[in-house]
Each structure stands twice: as C-alpha cells, then as structure tokens.
Amino acid sequence: MSVSVSPADRLVLLNPGPVNVHEEVREAIAAPDSCHREPEAAALINRVRQKAARIGGGDEEYTSVLLAGSGTAALEAVFSSVVPADGRILILDNGHYGERLYRIVSVHEVPHRRLEFGWTNPIDPAEVDRVLAEDPSITHVGLVHHETSTGQINPLREIGEVVARHGRQLAVDAISSLGSERLDVRADHIDWLVGTANKNLEGLPGVSFVVAPRHRLDALENVPARTFYLDLYGHYISQDRKNAPLFTPALQVITSFEKALDLALTEGTAARGARYRALAERVRAGLTERGARFLLPPGHRANSVTNVHLPEGITYDELHDGLKAEGYVVYSTQEQLAGVFRVANMGQLTEADIDGFLAAFDRVVAKLTEVAA
Template structure:
C-alpha cells in the first residue's frame, strides 16, 4: 500500500508540482543559474552572454543564417505586443485569428496602439478556417499582416501555423505568431514554416525562469522596421534590434539573473532537442489523459486537436473550481482555472516543464481521493 501524507499525497515526494501553464517546474541547474554573479549590462561579459542567448534562441526557433532574435525583459505578452506594435505599417491592417483567449489578445493589443484590424472570431471550440482567411486577405489588400496563436493555451488547441503562413505568403502578407507556450516542444520553424515574426517566452516549454521574452525574425525584416512608425518607446523592436545587434548592448536595463537562467535553459533545450522534448511531454500528457478518463472526466478537445502542453478538463458536477484548487494545492499540486467563457466549467493542467511520470501518478492518486473521498 502506498504511504501517504496527512494531505493525501504519496509521501515519496515533497515537491510543489506546477501544473499551471507557466511558470513551470525547472531543472535545478536553471534555478542555480539565477544566483549568478552581479554584472553590469554595459560590460563585455554581458555582451557575450546576450550574444549567446540570442544565437541559441534563434536555433531554438529553427532559424537559419537569415534569422536573428531580440531579447526583451518582460512576459510573453510583451513580445507579442512588441511585434504587433512595431511591424504593422501606418495605414495598414492586421487580420486577427481568434479561436481563444490569446487570439483575442491580439485584438486588444492592436486596439491599444490604434492599429486597424479585421477580427476573425471563430469560437473557442473551432480550428482555424483557412478558407475564410484566404477570402478575407483577398478581399482587403490593406491587411498586411496576420496574427495567430500557435498553441491556444485557453483550450490546449494547436493551430496549423504552417498552413496559415502558406496562404498568407501566397497573398504577399506576413504572419506574426504567438508561440509563447509552444516553442521548444511543439513543431514550429522560422525557416521551414515561413514564420515571419515569432514571439516566445523564456519559461513554459523552454523551461527557463520567467522574466524574459523574445521576438525572432529575419535580419532584413528587423532592419526594415526603421522605416515604420514608432508606436512604443520601450517595446520598439527596431530600437532593441539596433542596440543588441549593432551596439552589442541592451537598449534598457535587462533582467540579468533571468538571462543567466535562460542561457542555461536554452542549452538544456538544445541538448535534449525539440523532438525529444515533444516526446517527453507527449508521454506525460497521454499518461495524464488516460488517468483522467479512467476517473470519468471529460477532456475538452478531440485527441487530434490537442497540444502536448496542456489539457482542458470539465469540472465534475458538484465540485467548484475553488474546492478543486484548494484540495490539490494541499496535496502539493497547482492546477489552473479556465478563462472567461470557460471559467467555472473547466480547469487546465499543464504537462510542460521538468515534470515526471511519478508526478502524474501522484496527481491522479490525489485527484481520485478528492473526487471519491470514500
């Protein structure tokens, strides 16, 4: 018989397991890196650290010699906002692909900067309608860019970015991809998929500490931003690119400890490889989903629509999210609420980060005790 703690969790582990979709459980080497030495960001040592982080980030995004990355101190949303506000020309427009909370966020970001949009609302339970995208781009030649989320974390849906990019490029348009919760584990490639602008984050599937984000794209495209309007000061991509590429220094004071951790996490991610990390997450997700279904719980999306990073589950009748969160938190697990229209009906579980099969088994054991206390 498995020994359990007073809270009901198997006694073999005392870790707090983060099953929220970022920040994630990190490798001890990443946490240790946060305690790196004090450093001035205008000294050669930081210039070398930043150069290495940028180069590794571009490799992580499957870029080639045409591509580069700009590192920002801020959340993944900062990177998406920097891309949207920096790359859409004056008197042009953005086609927003919205099939979840983060697709809708593209709309909010564009509105905040006075950028005209065409908002394609698809519904949170719907895949991207590629024919509709093609028609809209054909009807309105002023829509120069398309904004899409790769992994829609509100539901766990994976959108077909490569197919969307082919349609956009056939119409002479560029694609801005929010890959914040997918890059590092799900397949996405600057070079192979034709992604024009890729926004990502240091945590989530990269398994670094929160605090940094990045935008990756072509050198030539970053250079061309100098001719476009400045809608932001601190999120101006051309400003950051010029400082990092030519001055070999950040435009503003960066989060140096997060750089240390990001550098370590990138090294571990590149060493493991994207395909191996995807396989590791997939094994965890399958283990989790099998156990959830054995408990009689309903998973939101069809298997072929799900990412390996996140699972959305309907909350059982008679149980509130607050009770679920409190009960699992007492057992050492952090679960996450759904958002907006799904709130109070679904909860979400991540399989990102340095989670183990034992963590999944322990979670299912404690969830079963919560759902079936007798």
C-alpha cells in the same frame, strides 16, 4: 496503486507556465551581480539571442531580440511595431490569447481586422485564404499557435503557406508551443515569432524574445514607433548594432535562460515533444478512467495542456485548494469556460508526478464528494 508523495518543499506545477525547471537552470539564477553595460553582459545577450533564434529553426539570416518581461511584453513589442501606418493586420481569434492580440492592436490603434472562429474551434486556413484574397489592404496576419485557454493547437503550417502565397507577413504567438510542438520559422513562413522562457523552454519567468529575419528587423527603421519601452526596432538596433541593451535587462534571468536553452537544444524539439506527449497521454488516460470529460477532441489538443470539465458538484476553487494541499497546482480557465480546469505537463515532470497527481485527485474528489453528501 502505490504512489510516493511529493516532497513538501516541491510543488508539482501542472499550470501552463511557470514550470518546474531543471536544477541547473535554478542554480544559474545565482549568477554573480554584474553591470549590464559591461562586455560580459553583451556577450551573454548575444549568445542567448543566437540560441533563441536556433530553437525556432532560424539560421544565420535570422536573429532574435530579448526583452525583460513576460511573453506579453514581446507580443506587444511585435504587434505594436511591425505594421506600417499604411498597413493593416488580420487577427485570427479562437480563444483568450487571440483576443489578447486584438486588444493589443486596438490599444495601439494599429489598423486591423478581426476574424473570430469561436472558442474550441480550430482556425480554418480556407477562410484565411478567402479573407486575404478579398482584402488587399491586409499586410500582416497574427496567429496564436497554441491557444492555451482551450488547449487548441492551430494549423500553423497550413496558415503560413496561405499567408506566404498572398505575399503577407505572419506574426506568431508561439509562447506556449515553441520548444515542444513542430515549428520552423522557414518551413512555416513565419516572419515574426514570439517566445518566452518559462513554458516549454523550461526557463524561469522574466525574459521573452522575438525571432525574425534580419531584413524584416532592418525594415522597421521606416515604421514609426507607437510605444517607447517596447519599440522593437529600438531594442534590435541597441542589441545588434550598439552591442548593449536598450534598457536594464534581467541579467540573472537571462543567464538562467541560457542554461535552459542549452538543455532544450540538446534534447531537441522532437524529443521534448515526445516526452510531453507521453505525459499528456498519461494524464488523459488517467482522467478518462475516472470518468472525466474533455473540452476538445483528441485531434485538436496540444501536447502540453489538457482542458477538463470539473467533476459534478465540485467547484474549481475546491479542487484547486485540495490539490495544492497535496502538492499539486492546476489552473483555472477564463470565465468563458466556467466549469473547466487545465492540467499542463510542461517542464521537468515525471511519470511519478503524473501518477501522484491522479492519486491526489482521487483523494480530493472523494473528500469533497463525501462532504457534499
């Protein structure tokens, strides 16, 4: 197979964020220096808030709150802010990021219950239904839509229907799904949606956000704050009512994110999902031809991440370093999945990028196998 080598100044990022971005997104980061208390900054923030709400399917009844920080900042803002003192949240956990939700509520001493399904197992809506029926103290449910530690896509719509039927609120970590997987805040009964710029929305790191109905955000006035910097209600009131950020935002990153949102809204989630799916299928077909074993069966996999067992006799560090020298960056998994690595296909990638990776994989594996022999 004849494959062109990637330019030396471009790493092909096959990690699940940050991603290779569109040139217009990269250029937008060079916006002029500006003051965050000026009207033009407020106008920028309000435009981006509106577009972020739209990407999740929100209409005029929804808005978003921007936060300077990675997706975990927005997660912590939600999971520390939305549960009242007399409430309780059910954390659905089937991987590293479900465990992260549990750790966040534990740190903030939010009353909670943890329902573990085990890594690589999908979350069972029937079990969620059973727990909610037996435990009226639960007021909120926390779910990771795409559990990137395993590549598992969880049944969001079915769980949303269960939670809504019981009259509870649903908070969703959509950090690795929003923009490419099927998701709609209304149809999926999502009360609190957490997203970030630098994954499927193909922006740069440094800004995250929360999408919610306005009435849910307004109701936070009666929930005592558990944190200072990440107080979701404080950020909402400042951005929405005072027309100014609560603290200093990353304006250049937000400017770049607006361009990424424009591109995402123009392409559409369905089209981006189809683009990602085609690239994922190319990765999986190529690795299957090479005898690779996958962590999950096909029906459980998201369209943007593939978890693969390492070739026999090769360590992750050896594979990673060899591929990086060729211009391709793959990703490790958590220690619970030793012997597995991740290949993501988020961002501005092409079929040539995937073919180049597969060719580099062949060269690296052949070299490492030869050395071991």
